[in-house]
Amino acid sequence: MTVFLILIVLGLLVITAWQISKIFQLAKTKKSESYAGVNDSRDNRIQGYLMLTFGILFYGFMIFNFWEYSKLYPPKAASAEGVELDTLFFTTAIVIMLVQVLMQALIFYFSYKYHGRKGLVAKFFPDHDKLEFAWTIIPVIVLAILIVYGLFTWSDIMNVSEEDDDVMVVELYAYQYGWKARYAGDDNTLGKANVRFIEGINSLGVDESDPYSEDDIVVSELHLPVGQKVLFKMRSQDVIHSAYFPLFRAQMNVVPGMVTQYAFTPTITTEEMRKRPYMLDKVETINTYRKKESEKLAAAGDEPLDEYEFDYFVLCNKVCGTSHYNMQMKIIVEEQDEFEEWLAEQPTFGETMEKS
Amino acid sequence: MSATANVMAEGQAEPEHKEHKQSFITKYVFSQDHKIIGKQFMITGMAMAVIGILMSILFRIQIAWPEQSQAIFSMFLGEKWAPDGVMTPDAYLGLVTMHGTIMVFFVMTAGLSGTFSNILIPLQIGARDMASGFINMLSSWLFFISCCIMLSSLFVQGGPPMGGWTVYPPLSAVPEAASGSGTGMALWIIAMVFFIAQSLLGSINYIVTIINMRTKGMTMTRLPLTIWSFLITAIVGILSFPVLLSAALLLLMDHSFGTSFFLSDIYIQGEVLAHEGGSPVLFQHLFWFLGHPEVYIVILPAMGIVSEVLATNARKPIFGYRAMIASLLAIAFLSTLVWGHHMFVSGMNPFLGSVFTFTTLLIAIPSAVKAFNWTTTIWKGNLQLNPAMLFSIGMVSTFISGGLTGIVVGDSTLDIHVHDTYFVIAHFHLVMGISAAFGFFAGIYHWYPKMYGKMMNKTMGYIHFWVTMVGVYGVFFPMHFVGLAGLPRRYYTNSAFPYFDDLIDANILMTVFAIITGAVQLVFLANFFYSMIYGAKAPKNPWKSNTLEWTTPVARIHGNWPGEIPSVYRWAYDYSKLNNDGTDYVIPGQDYIPQNLPQHDNEPEPEI
Incomplete structure (x- = not known):
């Protein structure tokens, strides 16, 4: 390669x-027929x-x-909404590549x-109404189709209502330089929160006096049940971050002072994704590369690199300071029962606060 | 001074015009002559370009060979920003931010539009100078001051701003958030205030001059497309730059005086800040209300220059002159209605996203018309492939390559996946950066004989073009794929976690091309300065062009024409026009009819 x-x-x-x-x-040949510097x-x-x-x-x-x-x-x-986006993307890509x-x-x-060259006479061709009309109207039609198609997909993806019963609400919390997530617990309602409540172990600023916050669950590794639509409510503690999930084709900025939201439905579990031929190939390429690097490191007497195993992740995609490039959180997509099992093991906000 | 000697069009008798005795200071430093001021913009812009391009090479090296010790880093960044020759993440962000700022504002706005508007407007419309030579001089010196302040931010404690050229608060407004957000950011804002002032002074001057000071017979529909593009650029600048000024001033208030226009609910370094009730998204609206028209401010003058150079060297009229003007107007109008496409995922209401998708994709229509018209202009021409022409053809190619991906990034849905990735970088570098740079080079190669009375070396010009052309596609074509892979921009290294390790080959390829492309610009610089002294003497009209600037004498004189200002009788694009019988050109043996020649007996009636 x-x-x-x-x-x-x-x-x-x-x-x-x-x-x-x-x-x-050419420059060496005899004097040209015109001025020096003119072609x-x-x-x-x-x-x-x-x-x-x-x-x-x-x-x-x-x-x-x-x-x-x-x-x-x-x-x-790896999400239902992402598949729609991809279809639109490939359609658009074909159109623009044809034109290109x-x-x-x-x-x-x-x-x-x-x-x-000598004797060539340029055609005096200042305008041609029909031709110009044609290449104004053709882009109009093509773009109209793309716009309408795009807007339908856009509203499919962006219009989500919290009231829908089948949506699981999760808070995604960004700070310099990392992510946390908060599940709403049994009541499926997140407790109120504000940076002014941040103190000690309560690093997300959850309001203790809000009864809804009691059963909230704060984690630093995001687990999602497959096939369940998740509505992310996003908050930032300090500067603007952007929650970017390239494998789910999802992204939304996380802005201090306001709550932004984005929803998608994961459709492929981590296990399944790891076994896909694409991912096997990719992981193998990366591991070959890492092995080479490890050999170099070993020769220099340093720790070798670990073998890479694929996991979903959310990245920060809005420049947020020194360690912007390494601000990420692991995501695990799993079956509903595995998810529930894992969630039950996590301490609730109320329990954590009591302990401290 | 002699600005009073301007003739107000409409055939006034020529007043006595004498060449003044001028000291070095009034002639070259505090000059009010539009040609000297244009050159001041050009030289300052080129100096800034050298700095901006060098910065990009430095950070490209870091991307290709992350966190490795490089002698070149120690040399330029010093021990503080590159301990043991390894670039720090802060230095990387500072370089990226300053590269963007310098290239967009200082090189592509002032360097391109400032240079050619100043040099060409009076010469091509038939005026002795700008409407106000003094305001013009002021504009040029404010630009210089602005450059100095901006560069000084590189040397302060904490370094230059590190939040990207878009300086989104809170990162830029809260000094605790990044080391560059202290003094460096304050200097950035102050420099931009000076920059906006110079831009407004210049723009007002350009508009007044074009509207009022055209020579007899130079109706609006006889103006060369260069002048049309400068006029529209200036109008867009006047409408949008004041909004950036307000955004910058409010940001300065938040940054230095504790207000909360853009800040709310911030907890940083263990403390809650007092700011309450502001909105970071408001800043984005204000910024992009300028920021998007700004990219058209960058590209429109290049479009004008390319239209002129293509027609002259194709020896053909520009195809669809009126459509070209209409599309310039349409682009300018729409450019003020599309700013939200930078903010699809900013958290603004998704309905707004739909509206901005609609207006954004509309702008593709006039852009497509321009591309088709340029292509038709070279069809069945008699192409004179000098370096200026090559850069113009190159510009059409890069404008199409980059413009097409605009349909992807301008679609709110697709933007979800590519927003802030390298796909966007590839898109705007091709469509705006490279295309504008090609327009700049085309302009320099074409009008150099007018500026310095010397010819540039064509061989060096050819080398410069071909290596640049290969290089820019080598850098930016693969970049689309890296972006689609999901690689975010402004990442100090892509190997902090393994997922992107397989992009390293593509990144090395791009960096190698970037270094080659950067290096070959030295050929241009050498040619530029060498020809100034040793270049062959230029004839009066080397490219056999129709426009008025080629009727002035080769030697630069104050007031442009020694005698009366020529009157205009035709549009600028009568190339290869045949006589009524179709036996020969209208002027036998000459395939062009300068604008100052009256209608010939044996000539078909003009359609325009």
């Missing part, structure tokens, strides 16, 4: 060098050919990118085909 990349880079460099030498060769027909010809060469190379590079990097797109979305492929071809082909 690296070798392939290096070859590509070398290939491009060789072409650059070839073209530079060509230009120097002559020789320049036009060489540059025209270079335009064509570049155009072809550019297509090669685009194909290489799709070949080599399209696998970087995360695996099938067509337009770039025209640009580089025209640049080559009509490079200036």
